[in-house]
Amino acid sequence: xxxxxxxxxxxxxxxxxxxxxxxxxxxxxxxxxxxxxxxxxxxxxxxxxxxxxxxxxxxxxxxxxxxxxxxxxxxxxxxxxxxxxxxxxxxxxxxxxxxxxxxxxxxxxxxxxxxxxxxxxxxxxxxxxxxxxxxxxxxxxxxxxxxxxxxxxxxxxxxxxxxxxxxxx
Amino acid sequence: xxxxxxxxxxxxxxxxxxxxxxxxxxxxxxxxxxxxxxxxxxxxxxxxxxxxxxxxxxxxxxxxxxxxxxxxxxxxxxxxxxxxxxxxxxxxxxxxxxxxxxxxxxxxxxxxxxxxxxxxxxxxxxxxxxxxxxxxxxxxxxxxxxxxxxxxxxxxxxxxxxxxxxxxxxxxxxxxxxxxxxxxxxxxxxxxxxxxxxxxxxxxxxxxxxxxxxxxxxxxxxxxxxxxxxxxxxxxxxxxxxxxxxxxxxxxxxxxxxxxxxxxxxxxxxxxxxxxxxxxxxxxxxxxxxxxxxxxxxxxxxxxxxxxxxxxxxxxxxxxxxxxxxxxxxxxxxxxxxxxxxxxxxxxxxxxxxxxxxxxxxxxxxxxxxxxxxxxxxxxxxxxxxxxxxxxxxxxxxxxxxxxxxxxxxxxxxxxxxxxxxxxxxxxxxxxxxxxxxxxxxxxxxxxxxxxxxxxxxxxxxxxxxxxxxxxxxxxxxxxxxxxxxxxxxxxxxxxxxxxxx
Numbered sequence: 001x002x003x004x005x006x007x008x009x010x011x012x013x014x015x016x017x018x019x020x021x022x023x024x025x026x027x028x029x030x031x032x033x034x035x036x037x038x039x040x041x042x043x044x045x046x047x048x049x050x051x052x053x054x055x056x057x058x059x060x061x062x063x064x065x066x067x068x069x070x071x072x073x074x075x076x077x078x079x080x081x082x083x084x085x086x087x088x089x090x091x092x093x094x095x096x097x098x099x100x101x102x103x104x105x106x107x108x109x110x111x112x113x114x115x116x117x118x119x120x121x122x123x124x125x126x127x128x129x130x131x132x133x134x135x136x137x138x139x140x141x142x143x144x145x146x147x148x149x150x151x152x153x154x155x156x157x158x159x160x161x162x163x164x165x166x167x168x169x
Numbered sequence: 170x171x172x173x174x175x176x177x178x179x180x181x182x183x184x185x186x187x188x189x190x191x192x193x194x195x196x197x198x199x200x201x202x203x204x205x206x207x208x209x210x211x212x213x214x215x216x217x218x219x220x221x222x223x224x225x226x227x228x229x230x231x232x233x234x235x236x237x238x239x240x241x242x243x244x245x246x247x248x249x250x251x252x253x254x255x256x257x258x259x260x261x262x263x264x265x266x267x268x269x270x271x272x273x274x275x276x277x278x279x280x281x282x283x284x285x286x287x288x289x290x291x292x293x294x295x296x297x298x299x300x301x302x303x304x305x306x307x308x309x310x311x312x313x314x315x316x317x318x319x320x321x322x323x324x325x326x327x328x329x330x331x332x333x334x335x336x337x338x339x340x341x342x343x344x345x346x347x348x349x350x351x352x353x354x355x356x357x358x359x360x361x362x363x364x365x366x367x368x369x370x371x372x373x374x375x376x377x378x379x380x381x382x383x384x385x386x387x388x389x390x391x392x393x394x395x396x397x398x399x400x401x402x403x404x405x406x407x408x409x410x411x412x413x414x415x416x417x418x419x420x421x422x423x424x425x426x427x428x429x430x431x432x433x434x435x436x437x438x439x440x441x442x443x444x445x446x447x448x449x450x451x452x453x454x455x456x457x458x459x460x461x462x463x464x465x466x467x468x469x470x471x472x473x474x475x476x477x478x479x480x481x482x483x484x485x486x487x488x489x490x491x492x493x494x495x496x497x498x499x500x501x502x503x504x505x506x507x508x509x510x511x512x513x514x515x516x517x518x519x520x521x522x523x524x525x526x527x528x529x530x531x532x533x534x535x536x537x538x539x540x541x542x543x544x545x546x547x548x549x550x551x552x553x554x555x556x557x558x559x560x561x562x563x564x565x566x567x568x569x570x571x572x573x574x575x576x577x578x579x580x581x582x583x584x585x586x587x588x589x590x591x592x593x594x595x596x597x598x599x600x601x602x603x604x605x606x607x608x609x610x611x612x613x614x615x616x617x618x619x620x621x622x623x624x625x626x627x628x629x630x631x632x633x634x635x636x637x638x639x640x641x642x643x644x645x646x647x648x649x650x651x652x653x654x655x656x657x658x659x660x661x662x663x664x665x666x667x668x669x670x671x
Contacts, residue, residue, distance in 0.1 A: 103385075
């Protein structure tokens with residue numbers, strides 16, 4: 001058990017450094033992209049002064065050394081606390097993944113189904129999956145919550161929420 | 170005299186029933202946001218911002234400002250009762266506040282924090298009212314080079330002070346500038362970084378980015394673990410919250426010192442409420458005759474930092490309203506709000522829109538009174554609300570984020586951008602990259618680009634115009650020092666140390 005702990009810590013540190021390396025690498029690429037994009041536009045215009053390529057070029061020039069320094073620093077990056085990982089693992093990852101999935105569902109259903117139905121479904125599914133409600137209880141809470149939110153936003157705050165299949169409301 | 174007349178006019182605006190109602194709503198929501206661990210003031214302001222677009226700008230600002238300084242009051246509740254700071258500026262309060270709670274003095278800790286916050290909030294508003302017009306008057310003479318330098322300073326300080334590493338802060342700011350550069354260039358009309366995506370033609374909007382980075386990312390972080398407020402007991406009666414004369418005497422010096430120190434810290438770009446509360450705690454411990462009591466339930470350890478964080482939140486309005494340069498994540502979101510209301514933040518705001526500015530300032534007096542009453546008489550109610558909302562909190566915030574962004578643009582693309590930036594914000598948080606510089610750069614980026622272009626156009630010496638005008642030179646030098654000062658200091662220190670060690 002004692003022998004496992006240092007190796008676990010080393011693995012956690014390694015994955016943390018790797019995440020920092022990739023974050024810095026993405027920045028290097030974005031800085032390079034900014035410089036490359038700047039060459040598509042004029043850098044200086046006799047009449048207007050700095051052209052559309054002026055800011056992207058200087059942005060890339062400033063960002064590149066910063067991103068390179070971050071790339072260099074990533075070799076020594078240490079997690080703020082023991083066991084800290086950038087990407088969640090196990091149960092935490094499942095919960096997060098599920099939530100993002102349901103939230104994307106809410107976004108996709110928001111216009112075609114309408115705000116009332118999509119919000120009710122989102123609340124009911126979330127309560128069932130994350131708070132272990134029974135389906136009946138979750139559906140009831142979802143419907144009440146969605147109805148109240150719709151009333152609040154539509155009638156009081158005049159927020160233009162989509163009606164979707166409940167177009168007659 | 171002119172200030173008093175303006176303030177009276179401001180009160181006439183602030184006491185209309187609608188404005189009073191929204192000030193109250195802002196204070197209640199702010200207290201809850203401050204009290205709930207995981208949701209900070211920037212998230213609260215960003216999430217509620219889209220719901221204020223149908224209101225007159227002054228009403229919207231009154232509500233959002235109420236959320237901001239209400240959160241400073243609310244942060245104390247979980248710090249004292251649970252040893253879990255509701256937000257970062259309450260970390261210092263938790264040290265002695267929780268000890269006081271363990272000694273059966275939770276009510277006194279909460280009470281003195283509320284009184285301290287009230288005194289500091291009021292002192293802060295008086296100083297804002299006095300200093301604001303003076304700073305605005307001085308800033309009226311600024312030309313494009315000074316504005317550009319000021320924005321660079323704002324970005325440099327927020328990048329340097331909001332995260333664990335200056336380099337990561339700068340990386341965040343660069344990412345924000347890149348986001349700001351997306352879309353049609355206003356001078357030439359050419360679309361940049363569009364990659365054939367029609368929706369990017371107008372650029373990346375501020376709201377989806379702010380709501381995503383501050384609101385959705387916090388939901389993602391919180392959804393992984395279950396909140397537990399079951400151990401918070403709502404047994405505190407209002408009589409226990411009223412500080413005694415002895416408590417007041419022991420705390421009053423700390424409250425006054427915290428008020429002035431907090432305001433001065435809040436005015437500095439990038440410093441903010443958290444830094445102010447740390448400074449105040451250190452100062453109180455240094456000045457105390459019994460420093461050994463700090464960490465064991467010293468009332469000054471609660472009163473000072475609480476006064477400081479509240480006063481700092483008011484102080485942060487000075488650079489925002491007078492210069493149009495925010496110094497923290499929350500004020501960066503408020504700057505975006507001002508622009509979305511069609512206002513032009515900066516020195517002219519005081520002369521062009523006095524009704525809005527003075528209405529806002531007057532509402533802060535009223536808001537502080539509301540918060541004092543709420544935080545003395547309704548602590549058990551807030552605890553009950555926290556416990557009740559626990560299970561629904563994440564989904565409710567997620568729904569508000571989606572509805573808010575959709576309502577503003579009626580575009581599912583923007584909702585998608587919100588979720589995407591929510592995930593980017595989540596990763597940034599886990600990697601210890603600050604999100605505030607991204608939002609600030611997104612707001613200031615186009616303004617800075619415009620100011621730089623104007624400066625270069627009017628210059629016959631090219632970029633040297635930025636270094637030959639005294640104010641812009643000083644501001645750029647300050648920005649340079651903010652970023653490179655710590656690095657230079659480290660290098661000099663190691664140079665001096667090495668010969669001795671050798």
